[in-house]
Amino acid sequence: MTTTTGTGLTEQLSATTLLRFATAGSVDDGKSTLVGRLLHDSKSILTDQLEAVEAASLKRGQEAPDLALLTDGLRAEREQGITIDVAYRYFATTRRRFILADTPGHVQYTRNMVTGASTAELAVVLVDARNGVVEQTRRHAAVAALLRVPHVVLAVNKMDLVEYAEPVFAAIAEEFTAYAASLGVPEITAIPISALAGDNVVEPSANMDWYGGPTVLEHLETVPVSHDLASCKARFPVQYVIRPQTAEHPDYRGYAGQIASGALRVGEAVTVLPSGRTSTISGIDALGEAVDIAWAPQSVTVTLADDLDISRGDLIAPSGSAPRTTQDVEATVCHVADQPLTVGQRVLLKHTTRTVKAIVKEIPSRLTLDDLSQHPDPGQLVANDIGRVKVRTAEPLALDAYRDSRRTGSFLLIDPADGTTLAAGMAGDSFAAEAVKTVADDEGWDF
Structure with missing residues (x-):
């Protein structure tokens, strides 16, 4: 049986870090352009994708490629120039993997933002530097707080249209930070950017030497992603019961599913809910191999020391921290x-x-x-x-x-x-x- 030490577990988690993040902001604040700039400048788009964007931009009378089209995939969105659905994109750098959700800015699409941000560990809220914090900005901050998104980035966009003025950025950052903090948002980072020109998105801006913080991509690559298993209560929803009934294993009964949180260990006392019956983990199979420990979000098969009546929908949790x-x-x-x-x-x-x-x-x-x-x-x-x-x-x-x-x-x-x-x-x-x-x-x- 394979044994994984605490240090080895931490190293494995660090090597495969994934960050889920969402963008939000008022209409025309530049969310899709920011996402397009991230993909373009980090070299995360294919040649044929860029060619398609260039062709679509020319049809709309634009000389330069409209990077917003990399995320505004629906025909209705392209015609209106707005985002009306959640556009998901996957990309990676040498430091981290990303799943991003570009969410709508319209009030009537608040439900779409909830969908996009529900699994996000970070939210990028865009503000037009000319308009400052508006009603929709407060609404998006409130949704981020409602969904308990642990990290919020305030991206003050279109700084090129206010002559890259530091006082403009400072005033917006102070107002937003005070409001978001009052909602209980734990961490707020403010970054002045121009998504259209590329200032402080992937590369530092030569036009804002007064800013000494990270670029958007640098912050995304380095923001802590919580994998502190010691503080997570293990939860294992049973998805499928495996009963092969073979001559080699006539009494085998395994419970397959994805670990929702925390870690499971062989020999650990567990409670099956909602029945409340207890047992001990006798084995864990991950990718066909027996292991001593498995952690979220791995998909595994768990076997128990006792023959219990367990089916899909039951929850296995450590006996000392089982939910009510x-x-x-x-x-x-x-x-x-x-x-x-x-x-x-x-x-x-x-x-x-x-x-x-x-x-x-x-x-x-x-x-x-x-x-x-x-x-x-x-x-x-x-x-x-x-x-x-x-x-x-x-x-x-x-x-x-x-x-x-x-x-x-x-x-x-x-x-x-x-x-x-x-x-x-x-x-x-x-x-x-x-x-x-x-x-x-x-x-x-x-x-």
Whole structure:
């Protein structure tokens, strides 16, 4: 059996670091151009892709390639010159691998930003240096805080249009940092850029010698990505039960799936939820090899010392840190469907690999991101609304609080009639309860 030491594990994780990040900002702030510049200047696009962009740019009467077209792939987006969907791109440098999501800037596409930023470890919020912090900027900062994105970059774009003036950048950075900090965003980095000209995107700008910080790409390559397994509670949702029933292994029973968080170790006492039965990990198979330890996000097969009744949707966790089970779920949700979510509505709730029947018992409040005010008892949530819900499930769920785990603290509400995703939920403590109270205290609002 292969043994992996703590030092060896850290080295393996560091060698394969992946950063998921999302871009957000108001319409025409230059999000797609920034992403295109990142791809172009880091030599992460193919020749035929660049040729296609050059051809599309010429058809639109532009002499230089419009790098925004590298992400604005939909025909409607190209015709309108705006981003209306989440465009995902994958690229890598010698220091790190990246998955980026270029999200829409329109108010009516807030749900798309939630989708793009839900798995992001960093959010790049763009601001037009001529306009400064606007309402949509605050909205995107609030969504980043709601989704508990650990790192936020403020990219003050179009500095070339304000003569690369340091006071302009400093004033915007101070205003945004104060606002984002009040929402509980843990880390904020401000960078002055010109995505069109390439200043401080990949290469340092010769026009802003007063700025001594990193470029956007340098920050993306060096920002810490949390792999501190000691602070992560292990969670293993069972996806499939393997029963080969061969002559060589007549009693083999393995539980396959992807580790959602933390690490599993052979010999560790575990609890299976929601049944609450306990056992010990007798073996872990990763890529066909027996190992002593496996960690998120590896896909593995786990065997237990005891013959337990376990099926898809069950959760295996260390006995000392197993989550509680509940049928009463209180959460913040972002409604993503065109049809409304109403009190009394019957839905399906999908949590990790488990899907159960549920009913919406109450919608206590709806959050207005414009001013972070709470509107009690709205009766329903419509597309792009963010609000609090109370849901009763037909079977117990092993939910973590979203603040503790973005993987096992999140869920989906689904229409049982046609499978449409209705809302994305974050269980436990809400951003609304924390951030709104903070801003209210600071500004003297009375709810």
